[in-house]
Amino acid sequence: MSFPIASIALVNSVLFGVYSNVLLVLTATPYQERWTHPAMYTDIFLAGCMGGFVQSYCLGPFDLIKVRLQNQTEPRLKPGSPQPRYRGPLHCMASILQKEGVQGLLRGSGTLMLRDTPTLGIYFVTYEWFCRYSTPKGQEPSSTTVLVAGGFAGIASWVTATPLDVIKCRMQMDGLKERLYRGVVHCMASSLRQEGPGVFFRGLTINSARAFPVNAVTFLSYEYLLRWWG
Ligand SMILES: CN(C)C(=N)NCCC[C@H](N)C(=O)O
Numbered sequence: 001m002s003f004p005i006a007s008i009a010l011v012n013s014v015l016f017g018v019y020s021n022v023l024l025v026l027t028a029t030p031y032q033e034r035w036t037h038p039a040m041y042t043d044i045f046l047a048g049c050m051g052g053f054v055q056s057y058c059l060g061p062f063d064l065i066k067v068r069l070q071n072q073t074e075p076r077l078k079p080g081s082p083q084p085r086y087r088g089p090l091h092c093m094a095s096i097l098q099k100e101g102v103q104g105l106l107r108g109s110g111t112l113m114l115r116d117t118p119t120l121g122i123y124f125v126t127y128e129w130f131c132r133y134s135t136p137k138g139q140e141p142s143s144t145t146v147l148v149a150g151g152f153a154g155i156a157s158w159v160t161a162t163p164l165d166v167i168k169c170r171m172q173m174d175g176l177k178e179r180l181y182r183g184v185v186h187c188m189a190s191s192l193r194q195e196g197p198g199v200f201f202r203g204l205t206i207n208s209a210r211a212f213p214v215n216a217v218t219f220l221s222y223e224y225l226l227r228w229w230g
Helices: 002-027 041-070 089-105 109-133 143-173 184-195 197-201 204-229
Strands: none
Touching: 002 041, 002 109, 002 204, 041 089, 041 109, 041 143, 109 143, 109 184, 143 184, 143 197, 143 204, 184 197
């Protein structure tokens, strides 16, 4: 539990830090004038893509460890049952490094980059669009608007990210027992052939239910922090 929390804190600060700074460079508009001189959607999209690209590099190893730990099914405390492969995040990292090398720690990172670069562009564009649509021109959005816009931004990003998310998880688990996939394209083709198109949206409902409150609070905190520091 403490592991995902620590990685989310790091990854979100990288994402929002890169996004705000790239947007500042592209628009030359300081934060205080953001709602009176709104940025173009293409600039918001580009800054979001850049944030997603950089985030995916920091997130890769953390995400791999999380997926491996979450997919361990051996009961931990049951006497006589087989020992779980990993005893915790550090042990998981050490044993991946030992058995699969540094490259093993980056398994799935390429798919993560493909997943996060465009979908984080969509994330920030949805947020901005909703805020502008629900707020009179030139005014700051209310806290309720920020919460709802953040929630919808999270859902929009997960709707577009889920197909590659499914593939990424499969790639990250591949090779533990046997190697099933020769690469991203092979994994997509064989998942589609064996399970049909629905496979690309597996987990979307539960992910969206989680994404709404998480991203509502994320954007509200972001806006408050900017106002506090601004
Ligand atoms: C890959 N996708 C869809 C995203 N990274 N979307 C942005 C939301 C991030 C947020 N920490 C969450 O987990 O919902």
